[in-house]
Amino acid sequence: RLPEPFTLPGTVPPVLAPERVDAAGDHYRIVQRRAVREILPGYRTEIWGYNGQFPGPTIRATRGRPAIVVHRNELEVPTVTHLHGGHTPAESDGYPTDYLLPVGDAAAMIHDDPQAVVVRGEREYRYPGDQPAATLWYHDHRMDFTGPAVWRGLAGFHLVDDDVDRGLGLPDGERDLPLLLCDRAFDADGQLVYPAADPMGMHGAAVSDDYMQGVQGDVLLVNGVPWPRFPVAAARYRLRWLNASNARVYRLRLDGPHRQAPGFIQIGSDGGLLDRPRHLDAIDIAPGERFDTIVDLTGYRPGDSVTIVNELGDGRTFDVLRLCVDRTESDSSRIPDRLAELERLDPATAVRRRDLHFRMGDMPSMPGHDGGADMKGWLIDGRAFDPSRPDLTARLGEVEIWRLTTNFNHPIHLHLNPFQVLTRNGRAPSATDGGWKDTIHLPASQEAEIAVRFTGYTGRFMLHCHNLEHEDRGMMANVAVTH
Ligand code: C2O
Numbered sequence: 259r260l261p262e263p264f265t266l267p268g269t270v271p272p273v274l275a276p277e278r279v280d281a282a283g284d285h286y287r288i289v290q291r292r293a294v295r296e297i298l299p300g301y302r303t304e305i306w307g308y309n310g311q312f313p314g315p316t317i318r319a320t321r322g323r324p325a326i327v328v329h330r331n332e333l334e335v336p337t338v339t340h341l342h343g344g345h346t347p348a349e350s351d352g353y354p355t356d357y358l359l360p361v362g363d364a365a366a367m368i369h370d371d372p373q374a375v376v377v378r379g380e381r382e383y384r385y386p387g388d389q390p391a392a393t394l395w396y397h398d399h400r401m402d403f404t405g406p407a408v409w410r411g412l413a414g415f416h417l418v419d420d421d422v423d424r425g426l427g428l429p430d431g432e433r434d435l436p437l438l439l440c441d442r443a444f445d446a447d448g449q450l451v452y453p454a455a456d457p458m459g460m461h462g463a464a465v466s467d468d469y470m471q472g473v474q475g476d477v478l479l480v481n482g483v484p485w486p487r488f489p490v491a492a493a494r495y496r497l498r499w500l501n502a503s504n505a506r507v508y509r510l511r512l513d514g515p516h517r518q519a520p521g522f523i524q525i526g527s528d529g530g531l532l533d534r535p536r537h538l539d540a541i542d543i544a545p546g547e548r549f550d551t552i553v554d555l556t557g558y559r560p561g562d563s564v565t566i567v568n569e570l571g572d573g574r575t576f577d578v579l580r581l582c583v584d585r586t587e588s589d590s591s592r593i594p595d596r597l598a599e600l601e602r603l604d605p606a607t608a609v610r611r612r613d614l615h616f617r618m619g620d621m622p623s624m625p626g627h628d629g630g631a632d633m634k635g636w637l638i639d640g641r642a643f644d645p646s647r648p649d650l651t652a653r654l655g656e657v658e659i660w661r662l663t664t665n666f667n668h669p670i671h672l673h674l675n676p677f678q679v680l681t682r683n684g685r686a687p688s689a690t691d692g693g694w695k696d697t698i699h700l701p702a703s704q705e706a707e708i709a710v711r712f713t714g715y716t717g718r719f720m721l722h723c724h725n726l727e728h729e730d731r732g733m734m735a736n737v738a739v740t741h
């Protein structure tokens with residue numbers, strides 16, 4: 259009942275046209291609703307989609323021009339929308355209890371938080387776009403229920419363009435492919451299966467105890483299509499990888515007729531362009547991370563194909579997608595040796611050092627959590643998320659060094675500003691740690707030091723694990739950013 263790999267045509271999510279463009283910015287409107295989609299051939303799968311689509315429509319914003327997005331919630335649960343990687347004021351950042359209640363009645367529980375701003379029906383999120391070109395994404399961020407909401411489809415791209423990026427001559431148009439990678443599980447009727455204690459995510463815990471380490475599926479989707487094939491020209495392609503999976507980490511590698519050929523040329527990281535391109539044979543990509551890459555197919559001939567595989571998977575989770583060269587075309591794109599000027603956060607200027615431990619532990623009983631003495635969860639410095647308590651206080655403009663340690667796999671993500679990786683396990687960062695990161699993958703028993711600096715906006719922001727089941731089971735902390 260599952261399709262053969264590399265038989266279904268690949269697609270990219272449609273770009274959303276603004277409803278209106280005026281002096282205030284570009285105005286968009288998105289309706290969150292249930293929809294039925296054919297994901298597996300011959301099956302009608304119910305999803306929750308932004309505009310009923312999975313992935314949601316792509317927003318293409320321009321640096322310096324605000325994107326003002328009105329979300330309307332026609333689902334039957336509260337939602338929260340976060341722009342991941344966005345340099346966003348706190349009131350639009352999608353704090354997990356800043357609920358957007360559905361238009362109609364919601365039966366679902368909401369966490370009581372006196373500081374939260376709860377609205378019903380529609381909410382306007384304002385994204386100033388005051389940041390360099392980057393591959394961002396938006397997704398649900400509701401407290402305790404991010405996992406099931408993203409699993410059902412609430413995720414999409416938000417790309418920021420700028421003159422630096424456009425002036426480089428990189429592949430663009432049809433040769434600029436945002437690729438949202440995720441894994442899903444389906445039942446015999448083709449419906450998405452999320453192992454929740456309360457399957458509708460209305461009242462109880464989002465994920466059942468057996469799956470608190472993270473929910474994975476056996477079907478790999480690229481832009482919502484299982485194991486697609488993309489017909490391509492013998493040319494350079496910009497592949498913008500996003501791992502939107504709840505919990506799966508991938509090791510992407512190119513497998514083709516020129517095995518020893520260049521592999522991936524990384525040009526950008528979570529927060530935008532690198533200073534110079536880097537050749538990578540393989541890319542480890544954890545939930546939340548993005549890698550902006552070029553794959554150069556100019557030496558290939560019609561009939562050749564290149565498969566992108568996941569070396570951490572086996573069987574069905576090994577295959578990802580195939581690029582099938584079916585034509586020759588001219589290619590005037592370039593990959594310049596210098597990409598962007600990157601400011602380096604100088605650790606010598608740091609005013610503070612912090613140690614942050616990411617570990618499993620006992621969940622406290624809290625109102626709105628069905629915790630208890632024997633309920634395990636994921637903790638940061640021994641504490642589970644609690645909106646009423648600031649965990650870290652940081653001042654605008656100050657450089658800090660954070661040492662992150664763990665005894666399990668955690669992709670650690672910070673809101674408001676990206677950071678720079680200084681060390682891994684006491685040594686130089688890995689090849690994939692370059693540039694501005696907003697999510698760092700820490701495999702079990704590893705540690706990293708990162709340089710952090712907040713700019714622009716004060717308020718409460720999140721530090722959390724981007725394994726969505728860890729996030730939903732406590733692994734978030736409040737960062738209070740002050741003047
Ligand atoms: Cu992509 Cu706080 O999340």
Ligand code: CU
Binds near residue numbers: 728
């Ligand atoms: Cu985690």
